Amino acid sequence: MVAPFYVVFTANEPFRLPKLLAAEWLGLASLLALALAAAFRGEDRADPALPGWRRPAFLAVAPVLAVASLGLVASSHPEHTRQALPDLWIAGSCLVGWSLALDAGRLRRLLRWLPLPAALMAGLGVLQFHGVFQPFRFLGGVHNYRLGVTSLAGNAGDLAAYLVLPGLVAQWRLLETLAGPDAPRGRRHWLRAGSWAFVLIAILYGIAATQSLTPAAALAAGSAVFWLATLPVRRALTAVVAGAIVLATLVAGVPELRERLAGVGRLLAQNQLNAALTGRLDGWNAALWMVKEHPWTGVGHGAYRAEFGTAKLALQNRGVEFFEGHTDPFFANAHNDLLEAAAEWGLPGVAALAWGLWVLGRSVIGQGARTRAPEGARASRRAGTEAPGGDGRGGRPFALAGTAAALLLALGQFPFHLALVAYPFLVFLAWVFRQADPEVEP
Numbered sequence: 001m002v003a004p005f006y007v008v009f010t011a012n013e014p015f016r017l018p019k020l021l022a023a024e025w026l027g028l029a030s031l032l033a034l035a036l037a038a039a040f041r042g043e044d045r046a047d048p049a050l051p052g053w054r055r056p057a058f059l060a061v062a063p064v065l066a067v068a069s070l071g072l073v074a075s076s077h078p079e080h081t082r083q084a085l086p087d088l089w090i091a092g093s094c095l096v097g098w099s100l101a102l103d104a105g106r107l108r109r110l111l112r113w114l115p116l117p118a119a120l121m122a123g124l125g126v127l128q129f130h131g132v133f134q135p136f137r138f139l140g141g142v143h144n145y146r147l148g149v150t151s152l153a154g155n156a157g158d159l160a161a162y163l164v165l166p167g168l169v170a171q172w173r174l175l176e177t178l179a180g181p182d183a184p185r186g187r188r189h190w191l192r193a194g195s196w197a198f199v200l201i202a203i204l205y206g207i208a209a210t211q212s213l214t215p216a217a218a219l220a221a222g223s224a225v226f227w228l229a230t231l232p233v234r235r236a237l238t239a240v241v242a243g244a245i246v247l248a249t250l251v252a253g254v255p256e257l258r259e260r261l262a263g264v265g266r267l268l269a270q271n272q273l274n275a276a277l278t279g280r281l282d283g284w285n286a287a288l289w290m291v292k293e294h295p296w297t298g299v300g301h302g303a304y305r306a307e308f309g310t311a312k313l314a315l316q317n318r319g320v321e322f323f324e325g326h327t328d329p330f331f332a333n334a335h336n337d338l339l340e341a342a343a344e345w346g347l348p349g350v351a352a353l354a355w356g357l358w359v360l361g362r363s364v365i366g367q368g369a370r371t372r373a374p375e376g377a378r379a380s381r382r383a384g385t386e387a388p389g390g391d392g393r394g395g396r397p398f399a400l401a402g403t404a405a406a407l408l409l410a411l412g413q414f415p416f417h418l419a420l421v422a423y424p425f426l427v428f429l430a431w432v433f434r435q436a437d438p439e440v441e442p
Helices: 016-041 056-069 078-101 104-112 115-129 139-144 156-179 187-210 213-230 233-253 255-269 280-293 304-317 337-366 375-383 395-412 419-436
Strands: none
Touching (some): 016 419, 056 078, 056 419, 078 419, 104 156, 104 419, 115 187, 156 187, 156 213, 187 213, 213 255, 395 419
């Protein structure tokens, strides 16, 4: 709730770095508060039959942290690794700590708040897009281009990626409001449903204004997964068609987005794949070169940027063509979190990452959330005796949708390099892993 709006205009990097600091310090403070609460309570909330080190969150994260930390002794760029490792350890500690200390119900309530700050961020971006309010000055007329739609994220791509998960949560809230078994069909009910619909439209319009295609594709794919996994086949297809109509309306109503899609189509027709991907093949080719040159140790955690120049020169000597449209001669990251992890951690890191994704997949598929709550659960909810952590309608479909959206984002951008995007997803992952834990007796 706080980090998205935290900006330090006097800093050399006024947007990303302050958000990272805010997210990390608040995350560490939350872990301290949870530890103190457990100590003062004087009781162990964990299931004695399944200690913390056997919980899904720890099993998924621990191998990644261990392999990345080996870069301190194996990397040829040890200073970059020393600077980057604390961020990884703080994020991993937050993910494991939240999953162990908070029950699924509380994590779900935290997720339910995400659309509210996202709608405000999207609203500011839309005002920038239409020239109604320009809080920043840009050089060279950038404010008339999509890169000028920054809101308080500082970057159009960062803003769009941040809006993906809240967009999915808003759909979940809308489903609960419309299809909840206990919802009264009165004026208050429809006002609440209209409010969530308005929040969702603001988020969708915010992504359309940034004209960022990867986040748009991630939200579209996650939304399709959510509705297909929630509703019966016929109604799910109707929902997907309605979503496609909404997307078509956004494309038709935002000429800049329509022009960008047309430009990408022309580049693909001319077989200019790298230009259509705005140079992403450069980052991907460099990452694959690093894996080939350093298969067992990688270049070291956080050292992709330092090694990119060497990789680029080597690839150019082999005749590989690089995208000429970039103003910077280097890539700070691979624009693919999976490939960058392989480049920095080597094949052991690939194995650790594959293990973590396998644990995540099992947690998503095997979690206790149901698409539809049984009659007994509905009765207990009406009586106020529902078991803590129950997620009612849409829990498992939302887990599938969020995971699909995160993977698609990670394939075309770098969401887990951005605190603005990563920490909301850490709350989501903590909820998924906590849902996979055996239920603890009240």
